[in-house]
Amino acid sequence: MDRRAASQGDYDEQDRRVKGAEVFVGGLPRSATEGTLREIFSPCGEIVDLRIMKDQNGVSKGFGFVRFAERECAHIAKRQKNGIELQGKRLAVDLSMDQDTLFFGNLCKEWSAEEFEELIHKTFKDVLSVDLATASNLDSSASRRRVNRGFAFVRFSSHGVLTNIIASYLKQSYWIKLSYVYISICI
Numbered sequence: 001m002d003r004r005a006a007s008q009g010d011y012d013e014q015d016r017r018v019k020g021a022e023v024f025v026g027g028l029p030r031s032a033t034e035g036t037l038r039e040i041f042s043p044c045g046e047i048v049d050l051r052i053m054k055d056q057n058g059v060s061k062g063f064g065f066v067r068f069a070e071r072e073c074a075h076i077a078k079r080q081k082n083g084i085e086l087q088g089k090r091l092a093v094d095l096s097m098d099q100d101t102l103f104f105g106n107l108c109k110e111w112s113a114e115e116f117e118e119l120i121h122k123t124f125k126d127v128l129s130v131d132l133a134t135a136s137n138l139d140s141s142a143s144r145r146r147v148n149r150g151f152a153f154v155r156f157s158s159h160g161v162l163t164n165i166i167a168s169y170l171k172q173s174y175w176i177k178l179s180y181v182y183i184s185i186c187i
Helices: 003-007 034-044 071-081 113-123 159-171
Strands: 018-026 047-054 060-068 092-097 101-105 127-138 144-156 182-185
Touching: 018 034, 018 071, 034 047, 034 060, 034 071, 060 071, 071 092, 101 159, 113 127, 113 144, 144 159
Parallel strands: none
Antiparallel strands: 018 060, 018 092, 047 060, 101 144, 101 182, 127 144
16 A cells, blocks of 8 residues: 555555554754744644653754644645754654654663663663574583673553653653663664
């Protein structure tokens, strides 16, 4: 099925994972406000939430999200607003994907899978799974053991839980057992 058919209501398998009514808006000028977004996207349908992502200093990162009351409104916004120009910049509008997994990097390589999983469950609520990347290694006694590769993927119960973690992360860096941990959303 081609993307044109999908945008007209016959959604393909990938579209079933799309948040029902939210669009990602990239390429925003740094001066764009939530009022600007509301003005641009309100002709597409009822807006229930919108936000421009900002850094710790409150400066726009150049992208945001608009959530509509109905799924079809998001598809209309994508068709009508993708590629329009705003203050000399071309907007990229696409359906927002519902993410529930975080990447954790810069992990202490001495941690076992069990130890890392315990740390994650103590630090965060609503964890569904913890996948610490490991590789087989031969130690000096030639017995096989699993070695932590320094990164992991943690899946949470919902996108909402993940969003709250990211919002908290932007306010404070996570230090888990005296090691700075790098966190990013998996796409």
